[in-house]
Amino acid sequence: MTGIRSFRPGDEAALAEICLRTADAGGDATGVLDDDRIWAEIFVLPYVARHPDLAFVVEADDGRVVGYIVCAPETRAFEEWFRTEWWPEHGATWPLPEQEVTRQDGILRYASARRAGAEPYGDTYPAHLHIDLLPEAQGQGWGRRLVETLVRELRARGVTGLHLAASSDNRAAIAFYPRLGFTPLESHPGVQAFGMDLRS
DSSP states (O other), X not given: OOEEEEOOTTOHHHHXXXXXXXXXXXXXXXXXXXXXXXXXXXXXXXXXXXXXXXXXXXXXXXXXXXXXXXXXXXXXXXXXXXXXXXHHHHTTTXXXXXXXXXXXXXXXXXXXXXXTTSSTHHHHSOEEEEEEEOGGGTTSSHHHHHHHHHHHHHHHXXXXXXXXXXXXXXXXXXXXXXXXXXXXXXXXXXXXXXXXXXXX
16 A cells, blocks of 8 residues: 655665656656756755655555655755765766856756855755655645655654745646645745745
8 A cells, every 4th residue: 555654775766766757847857967867966865865764755555666755954954964075975976067058067056056054945944855756646645745744753853944945847836835834935036945834
């Protein structure tokens, strides 16, 4: 029976595949970049490396992982770790582009620029999440249940706020998050951020 469980070591390959297949504004990003591995090395694998206890997956009847939610409970600390430890090792495969010509250039430049305080949302909403579901798991309430699972855990730890950012092209996501209690935040061009106060 399909259900939610905690992340386990060995799930990384499945999470990387889900990340790839949902990274293009919710659609399949296979072949969008020169190297498909880049997506997961930025948007999911560092989270399960740093905070595996705040990662939850949707496991299908046949044992496949078909969705996940990952989280950094303290964005400033996570971004500093990403900058000083994760990306110097895991991003060394891809040289930093001098200028943004391709989409891959922009993503690599974003990764190299991540640092504590680079985004304003972490001050009011200290935790942030990434969530992705394969098409076969969408529209069945699993996204809501993943967020509720994470929110319960964060509240139990005394975390006061949670935020996320979605591509402004991802219309389904932008419609979805307010229904879960997230509030739209002032955002950069091309991105819509959302925040949730966890103190209530």
